[in-house]
Amino acid sequence: MSVDLGVQAARIVETNRRHVLFSWSVQSEIPPVPVVRGEGCHLYDADGRAYLDFSSGLINTNLGHSHPRVVEAIRVQAGRLQYAVPGLPNDVRGELARRLWEVSPGRDLVKTLFTTGGAEAVENAIKIAWEYTGRRKILTNYRSYHGATLGAISASGDSRRWDYEPGVPGFVRIFGPYPYRSHFGVPPEGECEACLRHVEEVVRYEGAETIAGILVEPIIGGNGVIVPPDGYLQGLRAICDRHGFLLIIDEVMTGFGRTGAWFACDHWNVVPDLMTFAKGVTSGYVPLGGVMISSRIADWYADRYFGSGLTYSGHPLACAAGLAALDAYQEDGLIERARVMGGVLETELRRVAARHPSVGDVRGMGLFYCLELVKDRRTKAMLLEWNGPDHSVLVQVLDTLLARGVFMFGRWNCLFVAPPLIVTEAEMRRGAEVLDEVLAIADQAAG
Numbered sequence: 001m002s003v004d005l006g007v008q009a010a011r012i013v014e015t016n017r018r019h020v021l022f023s024w025s026v027q028s029e030i031p032p033v034p035v036v037r038g039e040g041c042h043l044y045d046a047d048g049r050a051y052l053d054f055s056s057g058l059i060n061t062n063l064g065h066s067h068p069r070v071v072e073a074i075r076v077q078a079g080r081l082q083y084a085v086p087g088l089p090n091d092v093r094g095e096l097a098r099r100l101w102e103v104s105p106g107r108d109l110v111k112t113l114f115t116t117g118g119a120e121a122v123e124n125a126i127k128i129a130w131e132y133t134g135r136r137k138i139l140t141n142y143r144s145y146h147g148a149t150l151g152a153i154s155a156s157g158d159s160r161r162w163d164y165e166p167g168v169p170g171f172v173r174i175f176g177p178y179p180y181r182s183h184f185g186v187p188p189e190g191e192c193e194a195c196l197r198h199v200e201e202v203v204r205y206e207g208a209e210t211i212a213g214i215l216v217e218p219i220i221g222g223n224g225v226i227v228p229p230d231g232y233l234q235g236l237r238a239i240c241d242r243h244g245f246l247l248i249i250d251e252v253m254t255g256f257g258r259t260g261a262w263f264a265c266d267h268w269n270v271v272p273d274l275m276t277f278a279k280g281v282t283s284g285y286v287p288l289g290g291v292m293i294s295s296r297i298a299d300w301y302a303d304r305y306f307g308s309g310l311t312y313s314g315h316p317l318a319c320a321a322g323l324a325a326l327d328a329y330q331e332d333g334l335i336e337r338a339r340v341m342g343g344v345l346e347t348e349l350r351r352v353a354a355r356h357p358s359v360g361d362v363r364g365m366g367l368f369y370c371l372e373l374v375k376d377r378r379t380k381a382m383l384l385e386w387n388g389p390d391h392s393v394l395v396q397v398l399d400t401l402l403a404r405g406v407f408m409f410g411r412w413n414c415l416f417v418a419p420p421l422i423v424t425e426a427e428m429r430r431g432a433e434v435l436d437e438v439l440a441i442a443d444q445a446a447g
């Protein structure tokens, strides 16, 4: 990607390229876009160029950028108490935990262990499941991502784990629902039953009494925004109850209004035993995550030692940001807004998709959508093979979007459309328009 940069902008790019090790990136391919400011749904580079943030960063800046309420809360907290040891009570930490319980599925997740992000939340959920059940195996989905630390990457199903294997032992992988291309070769109406039968079979072959729990994203996120059929999550809940192990739901990407509900599992009224969160809890302004535990598990710990923790567990700046973010979600009506605007987004994306033979599927919920790109709609052959070595067309599409002022996130043949929940119809239309132009690249590659 080539851009004419001013002197200051060029210096920022050069310093970063020289001294920063960029995550999940080929270092020589970092786009020359020196981001220095954000406001609403836009990022601005050092030369003042605006970029529509059409994937909410890494699907975390749910409130957009510079939300005044959150910025002010961070400022005030920074002037009052900057650090609080995790082993003593603290006002903002306690209040945020209480507010999270209030909005939690079934109002049963009574306690929160705070972390600094999603991966640590997953790590601790695993430890708690091991400790509570006295068992070690955890079932996870092949199409899943749970974080980059050693335990969380071992739990993840996608290819990011390959380089670190054998990693942490004890994870057993299952195939989850994927109605567009069923792993079981059944039509969409048979997918739920086929997937649940598969899970039951894996449980039988692994030995139910060796399993601590099932860890799932309620809607698969980074592996392609796959919404499960109605009945799937309820079915997993029933399997866990039948065999006496835990349901661990990872809401790191789907939480805080992203799908048009506080948490995605609310769509199916499923209450997990453990629930992880991060990203949207502070709209990404200060790093924060956590694992919430059910009343049953909280009672079990009542007189027991909990042997895990972090220096920054429940950091006051993060908790103050979290409290202000929760206020913003509630007072600005953003959870409902995500539902309504999601309808507008879906219409826009289906209109764009109809004009591009390379778009095989449009799917999602709320403001959480994905376009799956194919070589041929009839055969559904992927434009870029999932987990394959070739990223070329994707890089071209994403770089061209960026050069035209739209930031988006993508992986292989999936483009993620997930604007901040404050997005306007005009912003959404502009994003869709640019996407419409740029998808010509994918059509051409599809041949």
Ligand SMILES: Cc1ncc(COP(=O)(O)O)c(C=O)c1O
Residues within 6 Å of the ligand: 058, 116, 117, 118, 119, 120, 122, 145, 146, 147, 148, 217, 221, 222, 250, 251, 252, 253, 278, 279, 289
């Ligand atoms: C479902 C899910 N779990 C966990 C994580 C890891 O979160 P973090 O990057 O904050 O460690 C992610 C990150 O994208 C995620 O999508």
